[in-house]
Amino acid sequence: MKHRIRTVQPLPSYTRRKPLAGGKWGYYFEPPGWAVVPPAGDDRGPCPVGAEALGTDYDAAVQRVERVLLPLFHNWRTRGDIDLAPAAVTEGTLDWLFAAYRQSDKFGALDRKTKALHERGFALVGNYALKDGRRLGTVRLTQIDTTVVDPLYAKLLVTGGKRAGGPRRAGEEPLPGAAEHRERRTTINHAMKSCRRAWNVVRRKRSDLVPATNPFAKMELREVRRPTPTASYEDLQAAVAQADATGLPSLATALMVTWEWLQREEHIFTAFRLDHYRPKDHPDEVLIVHPKTGEEVWVPLFDEAGASLFPELMMRMDALKRDRIGQGPFFVRDWCDRSRRTPLPWATPKGGLDLVRKKSKAVLLGAELADDLSFTSFRHGGLTELGDADLTDTQIRALSRQTKAVLPRYVKKTQRQIIAGTRKRRALRPVAAEHDQEPGQLSFDQLMGGK
Structure with a gap:
């Protein structure tokens, strides 16, 4: 029997490890229940970060939690008080586009709540991990077109992924949010609109670096509007x-x-x-x-x-x-x-x-x-x-x-x-005599076929 090596390596907040088949450890990010299903009336809505299986690589799991998931979570929790912008950016990249928009008068004129909404959208898009390990935010704008944005939208739309280490064993507790895929259409629609807005604003000042074709435009986003409960x-x-x-x-x-x-x-x-x-x-x-x-x-x-x-x-x-x-x-x-x-x-x-x-x-x-x-x-x-x-x-x-x-x-x-x-509407119609019927009106007997 192969013995599992135990580890005492520290884990970030809301991150835990679980034993997997083959003597390995799997790492999971699990936001608190009050964030996944916020109390009624909480205008923040559900947290944009759901439960996520992080794989078996300790370093990769910790890096994703500390650089992507926790900043997003805390930005949502504090309604934008925590800055999600990277410390340094390369000119002409998506990160640079977001930074340039933050410095514009258009962004400065927004209220605090709208700024926080934009920041969460920038973080969701910019921190998306590519297959080669790079963040999308580090990619040059000239390399981002509709063939990049449309698949990105589809992947971001649903949160909650497959369990690392294979299917769940009998009797094993499911991870909150990992077994069920949750659509977050409103959140991702806002993210796409934030990117579209940033692209348009910065393009007017830096047409030398921002392509004329905005890949976040004309996406035909389907809106899901939930009416606010109305008090009497x-x-x-x-x-x-x-x-x-x-x-x-x-x-x-x-x-x-x-x-x-x-x-x-x-x-x-x-x-x-x-x-x-x-x-x-x-x-x-x-x-x-x-x-x-x-x-x-x-x-x-x-x-x-x-x-x-x-x-x-x-x-x-x-x-x-x-x-x-x-x-x-x-x-x-x-x-x-x-x-x-x-x-x-x-x-x-x-x-x-x-x-x-x-x-x-x-x-x-x-x-x-x-x-x-x-x-x-x-x-x-x-x-x-x-x-x-x-x-x-x-x-x-x-x-x-x-x-x-x-x-x-x-x-x-x-x-x-x-x-x-x-x-x-009826007040505008001609007043008929009391004994006259309205034009085209049939009697009850006529409607019933004379029966």
């Missing part, structure tokens, strides 16, 4: 009451802001400042900024007769701003930091919103609302309420600053909208 006004009332009851009035107010003024979660906690609400030069208005679209809108707080348009929300906002001056974040935590003895902003210095999402989820669960609701659900609920109120697209766009093209994505189609639309 009753859900909002329940969530606000629960947040107040648990000592989180600022979070309750933020939920009302996203419903009434349609501002995104990240912008409420990172871009909404004290001087945006009823400043001296606009005492009857609030400035709602949308960094994602670059739009700003002054929302009136009173109508022509002087009546408050948002009485419940304004009462809260006035109370939160009382005795505070400056241009700092409007929304701060509802407790004092032990060391600073003052409330800190909800968002971290880098814009992280993990605490907001954790507290929001606890509030929603405490209110016994649907498990799939999140903070974002209340903004979508506010947008849908606009449609239910029979507002025109122009009126909705004036409030939300959404473009006409993306508006249907946010304003959910409901029975009330369908009924209102049908009534408006």
Whole structure:
């Protein structure tokens, strides 16, 4: 009997070894379960890195985990706080293209969340291992065409590979994600779009190094859209009451802001400042900024007769701003930091919103609302309420600053909208006499063949 040589060689995080047939050891990368199936409402979505069989070569396994899998995992975990760019790049390579795009004004103008999405896409594509062991990122742009990109897309699309060492033996536990192939179409579609965008932007400045034909363009990507669960006004009332009851009035107010003024979660906690609400030069208005679209809108707080348009929300906002001056974040935590003895902003210095999402989820669960609701659900609920109120697209766009093209994505189609639309259509038709039938209408007896 051949004895297996035991090893005490260190392994990276989320990596383990297993005995295989023939006295060898197999190495496996296994991300934690909370990353593979994130909690409901986590806007990061499933981790782009799944369980992976790494083979029997210790050095190769460790190198792949440390250089590719762990950086991708931690970038996803921190929403882009960890840089995935290689330390040095060769001009004219794919890595260089990504680096040049990062230095462009176009990339700099993006919000933090979109930048992180691009970075994950660059990492997935650039770190792809070729048969000769090289990273795709080290390949020159002149060597990358559709014959490279199309097969790459197909290979990246499905995560979870074959088990190293042959089929699983009877009684052996399967690796999470390794036995089942999981499609990650949304993640890989975003990666292809990120590469396409980088190619187009850098090509305009460096046409001498970037080929005119963009291999990431016109890929006919099939989109899979999962609608965001939408909260109702009753859900909002329940969530606000629960947040107040648990000592989180600022979070309750933020939920009302996203419903009434349609501002995104990240912008409420990172871009909404004290001087945006009823400043001296606009005492009857609030400035709602949308960094994602670059739009700003002054929302009136009173109508022509002087009546408050948002009485419940304004009462809260006035109370939160009382005795505070400056241009700092409007929304701060509802407790004092032990060391600073003052409330800190909800968002971290880098814009992280993990605490907001954790507290929001606890509030929603405490209110016994649907498990799939999140903070974002209340903004979508506010947008849908606009449609239910029979507002025109122009009126909705004036409030939300959404473009006409993306508006249907946010304003959910409901029975009330369908009924209102049908009534408006019928109102345009000529009014027939009560005893007359509509043109072409048959009686019940005629439809039944005279029976």
